[in-house]
Amino acid sequence: MNNDESNEAPYVVEKVLDRRITTAGKIEYYLKWKGYSDADNTWEPDENLDCPELIAKYEEARRMKEFKEAKKKSAKKKLEEISKPRGYERGLPLNRIVGATDCGGELMFLIQWSGCDEMDILPAAVVNVKDPQLVIQYYEGKSKIVEKAKERAKFAAYEEERPDSSEHDTVPGTEIPNESLEQILEV
Structure with missing residues (x-):
């Protein structure tokens, strides 16, 4: 929340607690407000926020958590593969x-x-x-x-x-001269 109006009390983000992506593809963060109870936590679009350090800190922690979970899953899968009977x-x-x-x-x-x-x-x-x-x-x-x-x-x-089979496949005396063959084919 930006506080553009000077007559309202300023809202200060104490901590970024969570993140989600809306159906429209927008990123929202779940915020803990300084001086307010957990009941007052709200989801706010990232474009409305002016706390880049807190967002960066949250995103780094989130990436580290995902990395550790992926590493843990990979190690568990490798252990299962190793312990599988062969x-x-x-x-x-x-x-x-x-x-x-x-x-x-x-x-x-x-x-x-x-x-x-x-x-x-x-x-x-x-x-x-x-x-x-x-x-x-x-x-x-x-x-x-x-x-x-x-x-x-x-x-x-x-x-x-084997010699060329065309020379030996005919019975002697049954050969057709090339000229006669051409005449036969023309008819």
Whole structure:
């Protein structure tokens, strides 16, 4: 509240208590007035206020509070993520081995669990002991893929070595000379 009229007692803001944004998009602050009780606190539009230091102090405190809350939520989420059971601790049966990779000289398997969307990367040595049959199935599947790839490569190499098929696809004596072919097509 601005006090433009000199005959009224001046209203002095003691403290900014809260902030809101109206449906019209205007910022209003909830104010504690100096010399008045809490029952006299009011919401005032920011354009009517002349207390930039108090507003800045309130806004800084509000931002710090939001930052601390966000940090707390993030830490809680990370703690939940860390404490979540992984690998065989999940108590779920292994569905399949999706892939394998070398990680610092140690073979690791990417594992998909039954009834779970998340996957884990586990040392192959652990999976070999816990689920040897699935490890065998994984390698058998890989060997079939390799065999099929070899067959395709042999076939592709054979196709490249074959002479032009147009010369050998006709039966001797059934060739049509180019001039005759042109005459046939004109008719």
